[in-house]
């Protein structure tokens with residue numbers, strides 16, 4: 001019998017992985033390398049933050065995780081799939097099934113109620129009325145908006161709109177949720193509440209979030225923080241583990 005301690009670490013393989021990723025933008029005759037050989041691993045049921053100053057490449061990297069943009073070199077794996085090998089149609093299906101998005105400016109449909117905004121991605125994928133009626137109220141409750149189901153976005157505060165957007169991002173049970181500076185348009189108190197809500201959603205639904213910010217206050221909510229500068233990783237901090245360069 002082995003006297004080795006049982007391994008209780010929750011890690012079960014990456015939800016997403018960038019390997020030696022590079023990206024250069026070309027404008028007229030000028031080439032600007034913006035991502036210069038980056039490796040990032042997103043662990044299951046973890047909250048990962050990309051932290052870096054403006055222009056450091058956060059959005060470019062999130063677009064690769066979100067299969068919106070492709071690297072010039074390197075590999076992007078999401079939910080065990082090498083997404084670089086998918087056709088455009090297969091990529092759209094893959095994205096719809098596996099990835100949820102949260103935007104800085106919420107991107108809600110103004111003519112739909114909170115309930116209908118959350119339900120909309122399910123309608124697009126042909127989910128049954130039963131699935132929709134099961135999931136939408138549960139998510140409204142999870143984000144603390146059960147009493148605002150029939151409000152239009154214009155009748156909600158910024159923080160409440162972002163709560164709707166979070167519920168919408170979760171409704172198809174994605175493996176990965178991507179949020180590009182989701183608190184940038186909120187005051188600091190509301191931003192902190194949204195951050196706390198996302199943290200709770202990671203724990204409750206066991207989904208991985210990757211989030212960009214230039215505000216170092218977000219580190220306390222994160223499991224993993226990736227420090228970026230000039231398109232390179234300058235450090236990684238995993239909660240409970242030693243920092244590495």
Ligand SMILES: Nc1ncnc2c1ncn2[C@@H]1O[C@H](COP(=O)(O)OP(=O)(O)OP(=O)(O)O)[C@@H](O)[C@H]1O
Nearest residue numbers: 025026027034053054055056057058059060061214
């Ligand atoms: N479509 C594009 N064409 C040319 N250059 C681009 C394009 N998109 C981004 N860039 C440049 O790439 C670099 C990285 O941009 P990116 O938006 O990824 O940074 P960021 O860290 O998200 O910045 P911010 O915090 O300001 O949103 C910047 O210098 C930017 O000007």
